[in-house]
Amino acid sequence: MDDVVGADPFMQEVLGLAAPPGLTVDVYTVDDALQVLSNTPSRSTTMVLMKTPQTARRLYDGGLHYNALNIGGIGNAPGRKNIFKNISASREEIDILTDLMAKGVEITLLTVPGEKSKAFSDLAGKV
Amino acid sequence: MVNIVLVSHADVGAALVRAAEMIAGPAEGVYAVSLLPEDSPESFGEKLDGVLAHIEGQETLILIDLFGGTPYNVAARQVLKETVECVTGVNLPMVLELLMSRDDATASELAASIATAGKESVRNLGPLLGR
Structure with missing residues (x-):
């Protein structure tokens, strides 16, 4: 979660591309990340960077x-x-x-x- | 002649250039930018910008050590420029291939050829030699 990368679709693609296989990368601005995490019932396998x-x-x-x-x-x-x-x-x-x-x-x-x-x-x- | 910029963790890039020059002779238009332990992504970006400012608008191939990591994160954006190509996973055979074939090729052609050269250079010798 980062306000700069969260508003930069190209950089999100760059980060997602290099993720290890089987791992999904979602990038959000801080406010959006808070929203998403709060509304996700199971966060047990989520690593927040x-x-x-x-x-x-x-x-x-x-x-x-x-x-x-x-x-x-x-x-x-x-x-x-x-x-x-x-x-x-x-x-x-x-x-x-x-x-x-x-x-x-x-x-x-x-x-x-x-x-x-x-x-x-x-x-x-x-x- | 296409410029070459190596970006890496520590001095891997600079060392690859030295190693390649041992074999192929002194090379011009080759730059290395090292991410040091005390660097932040921002300070590393400034170092890279400093090098790229010299060769702005020229055909340039950026060789990145890892597919992922700070050098990749910082350098990948450069590929948006029409004259710049980026290739990850740089190894010595790739740098050598470049030094010996970049005279009349575009960055785009070189990027494609060294991606292949890099993969073909990796061999597991045991099975290959029947051990």
Whole structure:
């Protein structure tokens, strides 16, 4: 879910084309994704991909109270500092994650499959 | 002569160019853009735009390491340009084939021929040699 890609049919085709066989990719703007997910009775086999913690918060605040959130990689940019491996975050993003954690979301940091994931709770307060 | 731009995770693209030059000799009009661990899709896109700005409007073949992933996500849009073709799954035989056949071919012709060359270069030697 992403407002830019959700409004870009060409990019949606690019992403869908490269999906592993048997996997369906649906791309929505954040508002549309919220609508679709809220109206889907079984979400057990749905993986939600987002670019930023801001989107994760919109999803949560929109009423979709997920239990777990993995941070898979956030590039460095002005205003962001490195917090773990190739994950960087701004003050605002760290605050969002800290807040989601306080609401009971289990937040992990795992950038590459097979590695040991790091609990965000181990970093919170130190970053 | 068609320009070649390799886009890849880490330095795979740059290394493929070095390897191909060991065999086919120095090559011009070949560029490599590396996605580094500290890059975001945006910063990688800026690097790619920087390279493409030099060869704007010219016949260009973009070779992408993986069918999927950030280099693919960022570079795929370029195929909307009339003079640009994109091929994924780049390997050394493809780069070599290109360096030796791009003198009088269009990007579109080269894209088709190296897609085939790339597939044909993959062999499982055990069964082939009767082991």
